[in-house]
Amino acid sequence: MEEGPFDVLISTDRTLMSNHHGKEFLGFMTTGPPVVLPETLWTAIAAPKIKVDRLGRPLEAPYGLRKIEAALTNAGIRAAVIDPDYLKKHLKSAKVLAIGHHDYFAMGPPSSEWWVLTGKEPVNSKNFRKFIQKPEIKSAKKSGLKIIVGGPAAWQWLWMPEAFEKWGVDTIVEGEADRLIVDLVENALSGKPLPKYVRIGVEGSPKLEEIPLIKHASVNGLVEVMRGCPRGCRFCSVTLKPMRCYTLEMIERELQVNASEGVRRCLLHAEDVLLYGADGIKPRPEPLINLHNIVKKYFNDVCWSHVSLSAVKYAEENSSLITRLSELLLPSEHDMIGVEVGIETGSTRLAEKLMPTKASPYPINSWPEVVKDAFAIMHEARIIPAATIIIGFPGESAEDVMKTTELVEDLREFRSLIVPMYFVPLGALKNKDWYRTKPSEEQMELMKTCLRHDLLWISRISDWYLKDINPLARILLRSVLFSVKKLAEWYRLL
Amino acid sequence: MRRLFLKISAMKGGNPTQERLENAMKLMSRYDQVLISFEGGSVNEIFEILRQMICANVTSTLMVYFGKKTCPEGYDEISV
Numbered sequence: 001m002e003e004g005p006f007d008v009l010i011s012t013d014r015t016l017m018s019n020h021h022g023k024e025f026l027g028f029m030t031t032g033p034p035v036v037l038p039e040t041l042w043t044a045i046a047a048p049k050i051k052v053d054r055l056g057r058p059l060e061a062p063y064g065l066r067k068i069e070a071a072l073t074n075a076g077i078r079a080a081v082i083d084p085d086y087l088k089k090h091l092k093s094a095k096v097l098a099i100g101h102h103d104y105f106a107m108g109p110p111s112s113e114w115w116v117l118t119g120k121e122p123v124n125s126k127n128f129r130k131f132i133q134k135p136e137i138k139s140a141k142k143s144g145l146k147i148i149v150g151g152p153a154a155w156q157w158l159w160m161p162e163a164f165e166k167w168g169v170d171t172i173v174e175g176e177a178d179r180l181i182v183d184l185v186e187n188a189l190s191g192k193p194l195p196k197y198v199r200i201g202v203e204g205s206p207k208l209e210e211i212p213l214i215k216h217a218s219v220n221g222l223v224e225v226m227r228g229c230p231r232g233c234r235f236c237s238v239t240l241k242p243m244r245c246y247t248l249e250m251i252e253r254e255l256q257v258n259a260s261e262g263v264r265r266c267l268l269h270a271e272d273v274l275l276y277g278a279d280g281i282k283p284r285p286e287p288l289i290n291l292h293n294i295v296k297k298y299f300n301d302v303c304w305s306h307v308s309l310s311a312v313k314y315a316e317e318n319s320s321l322i323t324r325l326s327e328l329l330l331p332s333e334h335d336m337i338g339v340e341v342g343i344e345t346g347s348t349r350l351a352e353k354l355m356p357t358k359a360s361p362y363p364i365n366s367w368p369e370v371v372k373d374a375f376a377i378m379h380e381a382r383i384i385p386a387a388t389i390i391i392g393f394p395g396e397s398a399e400d401v402m403k404t405t406e407l408v409e410d411l412r413e414f415r416s417l418i419v420p421m422y423f424v425p426l427g428a429l430k431n432k433d434w435y436r437t438k439p440s441e442e443q444m445e446l447m448k449t450c451l452r453h454d455l456l457w458i459s460r461i462s463d464w465y466l467k468d469i470n471p472l473a474r475i476l477l478r479s480v481l482f483s484v485k486k487l488a489e490w491y492r493l494l
Numbered sequence: 495m496r497r498l499f500l501k502i503s504a505m506k507g508g509n510p511t512q513e514r515l516e517n518a519m520k521l522m523s524r525y526d527q528v529l530i531s532f533e534g535g536s537v538n539e540i541f542e543i544l545r546q547m548i549c550a551n552v553t554s555t556l557m558v559y560f561g562k563k564t565c566p567e568g569y570d571e572i573s574v
Contacts, residue, residue, distance in 0.1 A: 158545050161537040175555075197544060197558040203495065203526035204555035 004055055008072055008079035008096040008185055009087060010065050012151075013131035015124045016102060017083055018047035019060050019219050021469045024267060025338060025386065026477075030124045031103065032114035036483045037476060043123055045473045049085070056086020060263060063218040064100050064151055067178055070212035075182045077189070081216070084131055091140040096188045098181070100151035104128050105163075107156045109388075113422035116437055117447075132167050146170045146188040150177050158197075175200030176227070176241065179210050208244045213253050217261035221299065222269050223254045225291065229271035230281055231308070233344075233355040235390065235423070238271050245277060248294055255298045265301035273304040273339075274311035274321075281360045283315040285324070292328050302329050303337040309374035309385075310359045312341075316377045326381035333382075336464050341385040343371050343418070346407030347400035350393060368407050375414040384461060385416045389450070391443050392423040401442040408449045415457055418450045448493050455485055498525040498554075499569040502543065503533035515543065518574045519550050525570075527555045531563040 011017070015030035029046035037045075051059045061069075061081040072079035079098075082090055091097070103111050106125035114122055131137075141147065149157060150173035157164050157172045164172070171184060171194045180200055188194055211227075228243035229236070255266065268291075270276060277287020295302050315321035329337060344358070345351055351358060351367045359367045378385055389404055408418055422439065439447065458481060466474045500518060522528050532540050537560075544558065565571040 155548065158541045158548065161541045164541075165537055193559065195557045196540075196560050197556070199548070199552075199556040201526070201553045201555040 002073065002078060002080060004078070004080065004090070005093040006078050006080045006082070006090055007094060007189055008077055008098060009090050009094045010069050010072075010079060010081045010098045010100070011084055011087060011131075012062065012065065012100050013084055013124075013127040014043065014049070015047045015127045016062050016100075017058060018050050020047060021045075021473055022220060022265065023465065023469060024220050025465065026469075028110070030122070030127070031106070031111040032122050033118050033120035034123065036480050039123065039126075041476065043127070045476055046123070047127075048473075050083065052083045052086060055080070056083050056090070057081060057216075058083045059261065060217045060219045062100065063214065063222045063224065063269070066214040066216060066218050067212055068098060068100070068150075068181055070215050071178050071181055072185060073215060074212055075186070077182070077185055079185075084134075087134065088136040091136050091145065094140065094145065096146045096148060096185055097137065097140070098148045098150070098185070099132075101128060101149070101153050102151060103156075104149070104153045105156045105160055107159065108153055109390075109421035109423070110419060113391075113420065116422050116439070141168045146194065148173060148181075148184060148188070148194075150174070150181075170194050170196070172197045173200070174198065176205045178212055179206040180204055202242055205242055208246070211244070211246075211250075213250060214257055217258045217263045218254075221255075221258040221263040221266040222305070223251060223258065223266060224269045225251055225273065225276050226270040230275070231272075231355065231357045231360070233358060235344075235354060235393070248290060251291065252294050255295060259298040264299070265303075266295055266299040267303050267305060268295065269305040271306055272308045272311055274307045274315055278311075281311070281314075281357070282318075283311050283321060285315075285319045285321050288315075288321065288325065289328070292325060296328065304339040306340045306342075308358070309341050309343070310362055310370050312374040312377055313370055314361060316381075322377050322381045322383070326383060330382055334464070336382045336384055338384045338386055338461075338465070339378075341374070341387045343387045343404075343407070344390045345393070345400065346371070346389075346404035347396075348403075350396060350400045353395065354393060368403075368410075371407060372410055375411050375416060378416075379414040385414075387416060387418045388421050389418060389446070390421050390423050391439065391446060394423075398440065398442045401440070401446050405442070405446045405449050408446065408453055412453060412456065415461065417454050417457060417461065419454075420447050420450045451488060451493055455488060495527060496525045497569040498522060498528045499565040499571045500528055500530045501533065501565075501571070501573040502530060502535075503573060514574050515546065518572065519547055519552060521572065522547070522552055522554055525554050527557070528552075529563075529566065529569060530556060530558045532558065532560050533562050 020027040026046050034042035057080055065081050069079055069081050103124050106122040111122045147169050148171045149169055154172050154174040226245045228241040229238045274283040276291055278284055346368050348365045348367055352364050356364055359370045362370050
């Protein structure tokens with residue numbers, strides 16, 4: 001391992017530089033303001049400090065930062081991911097600070113929604129502000145440090161020109177930077193002018209063989225298996241990316257990195273894990289079984305990032321694939337896995353307009369039935385969906401919202417969590433008070449229906465999910481859940 | 495690979511008209527890579543134009559520089 005000094009430091013704030021006690025879902029707590037607990041305690045539960053080596057390099061780091069680190073070191077550049085608490089000594093000699101983030105200014109869902117509902121700024125954007133205003137960064141900036149910002153939330157900087165200027169950001173990079181970051185950093189190191197903004201389009205995205213493989217462990221063993229999504233939903237930018245499936249050899253090499261550095265779990269990441277090796281949008285058993293057999297060679301604790309509900313239904317109905325994967329991943333009847341899924345709407349009218357192929361290979365006018373069937377399949381297979389619905393789509397009518405409320409009520413019997421995401425149109429972000437937008441009566445009713453659903457299931461799910469975390473964090477989380485339930489009863493939401 | 499150099503320099507005499515910007519955006523979509531040079535204008539004004547480009551789902555790779563820049567070899571050139 002490179003011993004420094006490093007020319008390029010790669011970092012982010014504490015809300016992301018954490019393994020969230022080994023529970024990815026706890027990280028979502030940083031997208032809201034603290035509830036019941038003081039902020040320091042809230043952040044300690046959601047994003048505890050991560051172990052570091054003697055140079056301040058985290059033993060696990062966000063996967064995106066690991067990719068940038070790999071791309072730069074492959075090009076012979078002295079770069080390392082550094083924990084935010086250990087930047088100071090490295091900044092004395094570093095020339096570039098590369099920062100990644102999922103939600104710099106809490107403009108993305110679900111942060112934007114919690115901000116709208118509570119009127120309080122979420123923990124993630126507060127933490128980022130503290131990070132970027134560190135005196136050591138300010139001082140290094142005066143000595144010529146170049147700051148490059150990227151990651152999934154890079155777009156937010158275009159809505160924050162004052163912050164861009166005030167904090168001396170040199171370049172915003174939007175898109176898959178695995179390839180282009182090398183040119184940018186080489187220019188920065190040789191004193192050439194940097195572009196202020198880069199948006200990586202289809203041509204600039206790395207081809208499969210150009211995607212670097214991580215060299216050090218990722219948070220909770222996250223390993224990407226494919227990029228892109230073929231469904232083309234109009235509200236999602238992932239659909240603009242070309243589709244690329246990692247080879248099994250590439251995946252195994254990253255699994256080996258995580259296993260050899262002591263990570264004990266694996267999170268397979270794709271926009272739809274079930275489409276790994278698929279025939280278009282139809283999952284195929286062989287590639288998925290092969291993938292999971294390889295993963296199981298290294299890890300017992302395996303979970304998925306996202307699947308689509310139509311793929312769940314198709315896979316089970318055509319090859320009992322969900323049952324087979326569940327048997328492979330969950331040998332004990334007490335085991336379960338969680339996964340994010342997108343319901344988005346219960347209105348077929350809106351679904352036809354905004355996500356016409358979301359139900360494929362089933363017709364989009366059967367979307368509510370696809371959702372219910374998929375939830376039933378996952379319930380049987382002990383897979384817990386953490387589902388999103390989107391409120392406030394452009395052109396959404398009160399009737400559309402009521403259809404979604406009906407669908408959420410129909411899902412009551414299935415073990416799951418349903419999270420409403422409040423859609424903030426990009427145009428609205430120009431207004432500095434965008435977070436003061438107020439939901440309609442129907443939208444509020446839908447949110448209450450989701451809350452009732454979640455409070456019904458969360459105690460049972462948390463018994464399983466929190467069983468092996470720090471006992472103090474478990475007690476505090478249970479006290480938060482208890483208080484939220486009591487508050488909901490007090491306000492007659494249940 | 496098709497490359498375009500787009501010079502946006504109308505800030506001093508008033509921002510480029512919406513029509514000219516929209517025409518430029520249509521043209522951009524025919525290129526794989528677009529190098530944009532903003533001559534003049536505040537960060538706020540420039541970001542406003544970039545936001546319009548993003549909302550128009552421009553899929554080319556964009557490289558945006560503030561300040562005067564000359565058209566590199568191998569690029570088509572237009573001014574707005």
